[in-house]
Amino acid sequence: MAADLKYEFLADKENHTLTIKREFNADRQTVWDHHTKRELLDQWFAPKPLTTSTKHMDFRDGGYWHYAMVTPEGDKYWNRLDYKSVSPIEGYTAMDGFSDEAGVVNPNMPRSNWHVTFADATGRTLVTTEVVYASAEDLQKSIDMGLEAGMASTMERLDELLPSVAA
Amino acid sequence: MASERSALDHVFHALSDPTRRAVVARLVKGAATVKELAEPFPMALPSFLKHIDVLENSRLITCNKRGRVRICTLDREALNVAEQWFGEQSRIWQSRYTNLDGLLQNLDKKKNGS
Numbered sequence: 587m588a589a590d591l592k593y594e595f596l597a598d599k600e601n602h603t604l605t606i607k608r609e610f611n612a613d614r615q616t617v618w619d620h621h622t623k624r625e626l627l628d629q630w631f632a633p634k635p636l637t638t639s640t641k642h643m644d645f646r647d648g649g650y651w652h653y654a655m656v657t658p659e660g661d662k663y664w665n666r667l668d669y670k671s672v673s674p675i676e677g678y679t680a681m682d683g684f685s686d687e688a689g690v691v692n693p694n695m696p697r698s699n700w701h702v703t704f705a706d707a708t709g710r711t712l713v714t715t716e717v718v719y720a721s722a723e724d725l726q727k728s729i730d731m732g733l734e735a736g737m738a739s740t741m742e743r744l745d746e747l748l749p750s751v752a753a
Numbered sequence: 754m755a756s757e758r759s760a761l762d763h764v765f766h767a768l769s770d771p772t773r774r775a776v777v778a779r780l781v782k783g784a785a786t787v788k789e790l791a792e793p794f795p796m797a798l799p800s801f802l803k804h805i806d807v808l809e810n811s812r813l814i815t816c817n818k819r820g821r822v823r824i825c826t827l828d829r830e831a832l833n834v835a836e837q838w839f840g841e842q843s844r845i846w847q848s849r850y851t852n853l854d855g856l857l858q859n860l861d862k863k864k865n866g867s
Contacts, residue, residue, distance in 0.1 A: 591854070593847065593850070595839075595842070595843040595846065595847075597835075597839040597842075599835060604839075604842060606843075606846045608846070608850050610850075610853065610854065610857060611854070611857055611858070611861075612857045612860070612861075616857065616860065617857075620853060620856065620857070626856070629852070629856055630849060630852035630853040630855075630856050631849055631852075632849065632852075633844070633845045633846075633848030633849050633852075634848050634851075634852065715846075728838070729834055729835050729838040730781070730834075732838045732841060
């Protein structure tokens with residue numbers, strides 16, 4: 587992997603938007619395929635140490651991707667990405683949501699719209715992903731959920747860190 | 754600069770104790786009275802109130818009297834919650850994209866027959 591692949595992460599709290607830009611060392615068609623085919627998505631989409639398991643994929647306007655992120659212990663966190671518009675190999679828009687195993691989206695959890703574009707970048711491909719929450723409240727809800735889920739692990743890290751601080 | 758340092762020290766000290774961490778974790782879910790917060794802990798109220806004092810001094814929480822009860826809330830700014838969450842999101846995207854880099858590199862190797 588080239589070390590100089592461009593990566594940008596921008597959080598705009600006021601407009602409740604995250605923007606992620608990343609270059610890849612491959613042509614646009616290849617990068618597009620990896621974002622839109624289940625057998626390829628299953629090999630990379632979940633961050634380590636999680637893995638991705640697709641239950642349903644229909645990449646077209648009005649179709650959706652229903653998948654789980656699976657922990658090493660085998661716990662599954664279900665998500666559903668509903669595709670709104672697809673323009674090969676320029677970009678797509680979609681709506682992200684938490685779902686259950688049957689694919690029913692939980693309406694009480696915050697949802698976000700994804701606007702993903704693919705552009706040539708001198709032998710590479712630049713992927714820009716805009717994650718737009720419906721409102722500042724929805725973004726805050728996501729942050730709070732993350733805080734609850736993350737509190738346990740943050741505390742564990744603090745436990746490891748603190749003896750050296752106290753000493 | 755010196756005051757920033759000491760503010761951070763206060764937060765670290767406040768979170769160095771399991772009782773105080775449990776109180777912070779409880780307040781993530783919403784405000785609570787001192788009485789509610791004390792309930793899960795098998796200690797005398799004066800001892801518990803000392804923990805509340807430490808948390809207040811660290812500015813992680815604020816407690817206000819309403820009538821005869823004290824209601825405590827978490828100060829999300831002090832915990833820098835939003836920044837931490839954005840950092841976590843960024844790590845998630847970096848991790849998945851590193852996976853994708855690996856896949857794309859393997860494709861290259863197959864193409865070149867090495």
